[in-house]
Amino acid sequence: MAMGPTKKELLLKAAKELFSEHGYSETTFKKISERAGVALGLLTHHFGNKEKLFLTAGLDVVHELVQTMRTNLQGVPNGLEAVRIFAKTYFDFARNPRQDFMVLVRCSPFSDLKTVEDKDVMIRNFSELYEILEECVKRGVRDGSIRDLDPHKTSVVVFCNLVGGIRHGLLTPYGDDGLFDDIVDFVIYGLKAR
Amino acid sequence: MAMGPTKKELLLKAAKELFSEHGYSETTFKKISERAGVALGLLTHHFGNKEKLFLTAGLDVVHELVQTMRTNLQGVPNGLEAVRIFAKTYFDFARNPRQDFMVLVRCSPFSDLKTVEDKDVMIRNFSELYEILEECVKRGVRDGSIRDLDPHKTSVVVFCNLVGGIRHGLLTPYGDDGLFDDIVDFVIYGLKAR
Amino acid sequence: MAMGPTKKELLLKAAKELFSEHGYSETTFKKISERAGVALGLLTHHFGNKEKLFLTAGLDVVHELVQTMRTNLQGVPNGLEAVRIFAKTYFDFARNPRQDFMVLVRCSPFSDLKTVEDKDVMIRNFSELYEILEECVKRGVRDGSIRDLDPHKTSVVVFCNLVGGIRHGLLTPYGDDGLFDDIVDFVIYGLKAR
Amino acid sequence: MAMGPTKKELLLKAAKELFSEHGYSETTFKKISERAGVALGLLTHHFGNKEKLFLTAGLDVVHELVQTMRTNLQGVPNGLEAVRIFAKTYFDFARNPRQDFMVLVRCSPFSDLKTVEDKDVMIRNFSELYEILEECVKRGVRDGSIRDLDPHKTSVVVFCNLVGGIRHGLLTPYGDDGLFDDIVDFVIYGLKAR
DNA sequence: TATGAATGAGATTTCATTCAT
């Protein structure tokens, strides 16, 4: 028997979209259930409460990003190239509306989550991304494609470029079409060995 | 006769603190008036509504930042150094709790403001900062301290570094004490002429 | 084949415990089914609705109390002694957690039941207890162990002592360990012939 | 300028009536505000939340009872008579619909209150009644109108009679008109010196 | 008999804003 998405999936999808479009507090149970075409009560039935729903939505996005990252990094020739791919993947993912990445931009996983437990879960999952990027930098330093920099510090700085780029490019009126490419160039210039 | 702050000032101060600490929607009129020790009704009386209050608070912070920026940039020898001072000033300002810079970080001037008019006012004022930074880069390119880069694109990329740095350093658990210095170094390395 | 309790029994046991611990309205179908480790839907399937479930639970407790009462009253030498045994049995039963007597204390069989029919059933069953106590008093007056009192009025007054004792001893912070004994003594003193 | 009751008072009165008539959980904010003819939001504005509202209502009743008790006990000739007056006052108060005593009977101050702080406040205020009764018993033992009993234990037992009487007389179908008098007689018989 | 997803009415609570004083 061919089955479409479950109501739980419909709710999660609608929630991701609305969190992405309007942020955490502007997104209400009523709006979510209406967009999903599903009864309001199912939200707490399936997700417990609004915070857990947001956590589920956010983690989902992080997981997909990590997965995409790992896929795209396969077979990359050297560390510098890996960082470039990391950055490009990040920006591409962020711009792809199907990925609902804006959940993590429009909302704030580190301040919309109130309980320590939920924050911890989010942090733990987010950290995978950091580790992947740091691994790229380490590899670059080892293989000589990246100049002799501290891998940890450097990966954090690179991450700041990505985060700042997204906020600028997608949330403010200052970014233009080439911004993401400019940032990638700037990062690569700052890393590559001479 | 020696007079303390007016009630209007007390309210604005309390509002800034609460916006900084808990974001836009977690900050309520009741909390503000209680922290200020002032009657609730004065909020709408003086500021009109919540959005205008936030706009006032945000603009106040932007103005102070612009002022501080102009002061600190006086007598700087060259463009590259000017960019360095810009970045340092930005980070110092952000870390100074008296400045309530977190109003602009914890809240989002570009999504918590709903009306087009309010957004425009905020954008116009914020743009001063961009222009100052762009001026620094132009000067550096002119005086040879910065390599031959497009000043507009470059200033946006630098701004992304600052914005990303703040979000990382102050909102997530990933930044460490040296992060802001690392970002300044990275930016300067990326700009300076060889 | 050795069989454990049926799912229906598990549900009833869990319901009794939760009604005892938290009262009628704090006890939800979800909590009951979770404590019983049994599907939610079985509750309405087996018991109809919440009120019928409560009625079942309450009657169960009343029946066990009546049974225990009859057993303990067998072979009692005289009416006064019978009243003493009645009171002691009542208090012992109330304190025995396995009996879930608190169902009848924490909830209110006469106000949590809304339909007239359900109330009538409860009243009819409860009345057995009154009749037993009244019989004891009658017997005491007949055999001379109890002074010449109106058996009906007296049994109601004695019952008030028991009910008040339970509420005091088990629900408020004012009762102490000896309270139940004190009440028994007070009742016996008030009844016995001189 | 002649002023009627404030809206706060109207709400408290309506709340007391509804708690008395239908118990804690059947009483809703909507019903209260409708009966009071006042906006729903005023309930939390004035009383904080439902539990605090109930606490306020309950304490109000206890205070009035304590006051009435003190008034009625003035000029009583001896301890035994004082106990009789105490019991009569208690029952009269309970039957007077204007006093909303049923707030404390239909609801349960010791289980509808959830926070420890609220429970403590209630207990502290309730305890005044116990102390008054204990004082009466002490006095009776001293002046010879009451036989030589432990005043504390005795006052608790007497209280159980009153509490049980109220529950029986007002909540169950077993009490009749003379019940309260019967209980007073039983208590006095049990206490008086011979 | 057994399961738990599904429903939607209704509960408490929040809150910006209004307004009489």
Add this chain to the structure above:
DNA sequence: AATGAATGAAATCTCATTCAT
């Protein structure tokens, strides 16, 4: 300018009950 009571719409969350499987 100053106060805080008053309003009511809207938010989150609860929950008995139904029903398809």
